[in-house]
Amino acid sequence: xxxxxxxxxxxxxxxxCKRRGFIFQSSEIYGGINGFWDYGPLGAELRRNIxxxxxxxxxxxxxxxxxxxxxxxxxxxxxxxxxxxAGFTDPMVDCKVSKQRFRADQIYFSPVIVDGKTVxxxxxxxxxxxxxxxxxxxxxxxxxxxxxxxxEPVQPREFTEARPEEIPLVPSPATGxxxxxxxxxxxxxxxxxxxxxxxxESAIAYLRPETAxxxxxxxxxxxxxxxVKIPFGIAQIGKSFRNEITPRNFIxxxxxxxxxxxxxFISDEDDWxxxxxxxxxxxxxxxxxxxxxxxxxxxxxxxxxxxxxxxxGTTDLMFRYPFGVQELWGIAARGDYDLSQHAKFSGTAxxxxxxxxxxxxxxxxxxxxxxxxxILLAILCSAYHEDQMPDDKGKMxxxxxxxxxxxxxPIKVAVLPLLKNKPNLVSKAQEVRDLLRKHMNVxxxxxxxxxxxxxRQDEAGTPFCVTVDFETFEGMKEGxxxxxxxxxxxxxxxxxxxxxxxxxxxxxxxMERIR
Ligand code: GAP
Numbered sequence: 001x002x003x004x005x006x007x008x009x010x011x012x013x014x015x016x017c018k019r020r021g022f023i024f025q026s027s028e029i030y031g032g033i034n035g036f037w038d039y040g041p042l043g044a045e046l047r048r049n050i051x052x053x054x055x056x057x058x059x060x061x062x063x064x065x066x067x068x069x070x071x072x073x074x075x076x077x078x079x080x081x082x083x084x085x086a087g088f089t090d091p092m093v094d095c096k097v098s099k100q101r102f103r104a105d106q107i108y109f110s111p112v113i114v115d116g117k118t119v120x121x122x123x124x125x126x127x128x129x130x131x132x133x134x135x136x137x138x139x140x141x142x143x144x145x146x147x148x149x150x151x152e153p154v155q156p157r158e159f160t161e162a163r164p165e166e167i168p169l170v171p172s173p174a175t176g177x178x179x180x181x182x183x184x185x186x187x188x189x190x191x192x193x194x195x196x197x198x199x200x201e202s203a204i205a206y207l208r209p210e211t212a213x214x215x216x217x218x219x220x221x222x223x224x225x226x227x228v229k230i231p232f233g234i235a236q237i238g239k240s241f242r243n244e245i246t247p248r249n250f251i252x253x254x255x256x257x258x259x260x261x262x263x264x265f266i267s268d269e270d271d272w273x274x275x276x277x278x279x280x281x282x283x284x285x286x287x288x289x290x291x292x293x294x295x296x297x298x299x300x301x302x303x304x305x306x307x308x309x310x311x312x313g314t315t316d317l318m319f320r321y322p323f324g325v326q327e328l329w330g331i332a333a334r335g336d337y338d339l340s341q342h343a344k345f346s347g348t349a350x351x352x353x354x355x356x357x358x359x360x361x362x363x364x365x366x367x368x369x370x371x372x373x374x375i376l377l378a379i380l381c382s383a384y385h386e387d388q389m390p391d392d393k394g395k396m397x398x399x400x401x402x403x404x405x406x407x408x409x410p411i412k413v414a415v416l417p418l419l420k421n422k423p424n425l426v427s428k429a430q431e432v433r434d435l436l437r438k439h440m441n442v443x444x445x446x447x448x449x450x451x452x453x454x455x456r457q458d459e460a461g462t463p464f465c466v467t468v469d470f471e472t473f474e475g476m477k478e479g480x481x482x483x484x485x486x487x488x489x490x491x492x493x494x495x496x497x498x499x500x501x502x503x504x505x506x507x508x509x510x511m512e513r514i515r
Contacts, residue, residue, distance in 0.1 A: 009322040013384055014250055016400065020459050022046065022380070023251060035247030035255030042460055043376075045410030045441060047258075050375055051237050053290055053407055054260050058235050065233040065262060066222060070214025072239060073195065073205050081345035082213050082338065084190060084206075091160050091184035092245050098174035103245050104184035107159035109170045112138040115149035121169045121178065122154070128324040130156050160184055189242045191255075207241035212367060214238075215263040216338040219350055230352055230363055231275070233264035237372070249323050251373040258372040265363035267354070268336065272312055275366045276333045280315050283329050283368050287317065287375070291405025293382055296320040300327070310337035319378045328378055329370040336362040379408060383461060389496055392451035402461030403494055406514040411462040412440040413510055416453050418469040420446040429468040432488065432503060436466075439507060440514060458493055464510060465491040476500060 017023040021040035025032040039047055059067045079085045091104035106126040111118040122137035124130050134154040142151050162170060164183070172180045191207040208214070215234040222234055237260045247253050266275050280299065288294050302314040312333040319328040339362050343350040351360045383402040391397045406412060413436060417429035426446065433444045443462065445453050450467065457465050467489040471477070475485040481500050488506065491498045501509055 007322075009381070009384070010250065012400075013322075013380055016384070016402075016459060017043070017380070035244055035253075037251050037254060037256075037373075042410040046376060046379070046404075046408060046461075047372060049408040049410065050290065050372055050379070051258075051260070054286070055235075055237060057286055057289070058260075058262060064228075064231060065235050065264075066228060068215060068218060068222065068234050068236045069238065070211070070218055070236060072208050072241075073193070074208060074213065074217060076205050077345055078213050078217055078342070079190065079206050079209075081341040082216075083341070084209060084213075085188075088190055088209055089186035089188050090245055092187035093159060093184050094182045095172040095174045095180050096182065097177070097180040098172065100172075100174040101245050102159075102173060104159040106246065107170075107173060107181075108134065108156045109159060109162065109166075110134045110138065110154035110156050112141055112154075113152040114142060114147050116152075119145075119147060121166070121171060123159075123171050123173055124156075125173050187243075187245060189244065191241045191243055208238075209242050210240050210369070211236045211238045211259045211261045212263060212369060213338070215261070216342050216350075219263075219265075219339060219342075220348060223352065230354070231264065231266045231270065233262045235260070235262040249321070249326075249377075251377050252321065252323075252326065254373060257374075259369060260372060261367065261369040263338075264366045264368075265352070266366065268361045268364050270364070272333050272335075272364055272366065276313060276315070276331065279366050279368045280317070280331050283317055283331060283370070287329070287378075290375075290379070290408050291383070291403075292319070292378055296378075296382060297328075298325065308337075310335050319374075321378065321381055328374050329368060331366070331368045334365045334367055336364050338365065339363065379404065392449050399455060399458055401458035401493060404461035404463070406463045409461045409463050409514075410441065411443045411457070411460055412514045413464045413466055414443045414445055414453070414457045414462050416444075416450065416465055416467045417446050418450060418467055424473060425468050425470075428472055432466060432468060432506070435503075436507060436510065439511065454491060454496075461493070463493050463513070465493075466506065467491065471500075472503075 020042055022043035024038045024040055026036035026038050027033045059065050093102045093104045093107065107123055108130045109121055109123040112120040112122055120141055122134050122141060124133040131154060134156055138151060138154050167181060167183055169178050170181055171178045190209050193205055193207065194203040195205045196203050214236055222228060239256060240259045241256050244253055244255050247255055264275065264279065266272065284297060287297060296319055298318045300316045300318050307314060312335055314330060314332040316327045317329040318325045339350045352363050353360045383404045385401050385403055387399055388396045389399045415429050415433040417425040419425055433442050436442045454465055469489065472488060473485055476482050476487060479500065481487050484502060486503045487500050488503055489498050490501050
């Protein structure tokens with residue numbers, strides 16, 4: 001289970017998200033629905049900025065990647081060919097007493113061995129501290145039962161590896177008592193629906209569990225448009241749906257989420273490792289470009305024996321979330337598996353003819369696949385800060401701020417007239433807002449003390465606040481802009497520093513910093 005400190009940080013982030021309108025529980029007025037989330041006014045902007053940044057860098061700025069928007073519901077045979085109907089399963093375990101469900105690969109257990117003899121079993125849910133938690137539980141068990149002798153170190157194993165005779169002996173994570181866990185069984189995570197008026201087998205269809213299959217199913221259609229030559233990629237952003245057994249950690253694992261995937265097709269004779277490395281580095285650099293700290297990103301190479309039979313290699317970019325280091329972005333070398341499968345199931349040739357060598361072959365693919373929601377959570381977690389700043393009366397107070405990169409910040413600049421009841425301040429501030437709003441998302445706020453307004457923007461992650469005050473009209477009394485009117489104060493979020501700028505130079509100054 002997660003450390004208490006991690007829980008506190010997550011609670012603060014969840015509460016900020018609700019308070020400031022980033023993320024709400026879906027259908028909250030009806031008690032909510034587990035695994036589904038709504039994005040409020042600030043969350044919708046943040047998501048859009050993440051998507052737009054990725055699309056700009058992945059598609060628009062490159063000559064070798066084109067975009068696609070395929071349908072969410074596709075022909076059911078797509079999912080037979082891809083292997084999802086038969087194999088897109090997680091091992092599920094029921095606790096017969098608590099009626100809770102678990103993923104067997106997220107339950108860990110160990111025998112409690114004293115003087116070489118197994119006296120009981122302990123269990124823990126997946127976390128960064130599995131071995132420590134199991135060891136603590138084993139020590140507690142031995143102490144409570146007053147068992148004499150030497151306790152051996154625990155041997156953590158996944159519940160998927162439990163032998164049939166061990167299953168009734170492993171305590172349930174819900175009740176702490178043994179005897180209520182069922183053996184793991186395969187649970188298909190695809191959401192099923194019916195297309196058309198009939199509700200029989202022939203009408204069954206699925207909500208897509210990944211966007212990737214759209215790129216394979218449309219490979220020939222894109223190729224036939226004649227704009228692309230190997231090596232090239234097809235990219236897509238869109239919703240995916242998985243009936244996760246245990247949605248958790250806020251938006252980290254949900255049942256409806258959004259993916260940004262790209263299938264990069266290369267020659268079967270090309271060096272796939274070179275391309276794999278290229279895309280891992282690209283993804284890492286891109287994460288850093290939107291503000292994630294390099295120190296929190298690591299790489300995890302899937303062990304060969306755990307890869308699907310067709311996969312040549314998969315590397316995950318991992319991020320240090322408050323609840324542990326977890327997968328953010330998977331970069332997989334999938335060989336020619338997907339195109340070959342769709343060629344087999346559809347009867348359509350999905351090869352590529354190389355004009356230069358006059359050779360036909362089935363391209364191989366490198367696939368970087370990431371979830372928008374996981375990036376958004378990583379951004380929020382790394383941006384969340386608390387510091388001390390003086391309030392309006394100069395008294396130090398704790399300030400909560402989101403140090404969002406200006407590229408993704410939902411509001412780029414807030415425009416604030418110093419006082420609401422001075423018509424000249426208000427109309428000048430509105431003039432500045434109208435000047436800027438054609439180029440960026442601007443928020444106009446004239447309610448409350450100026451310090452309180454700054455704090456609200458700090459919590460929203462707004463990098464700049466522009467204040468229109470009396471000196472805007474009277475002219476500056478001193479400093480480099482002495483005597484000059486039509487100036488404003490620009491306050492920077494992270495250090496609270498303020499500087500004076502002429503309104504005529506404001507747009508250029510801001511554009512330079514938000515790009
Ligand atoms: N086409 C390959 C594919 O879908 P995946 O590892 O299952 O691979 C890719 O998913 C990415 O999608 C993950 O790295 C993660 O960022 C995101 N993702 C997967 N399942 C998710 C879920 N239930 N909730 C939120 N994001 C999810």
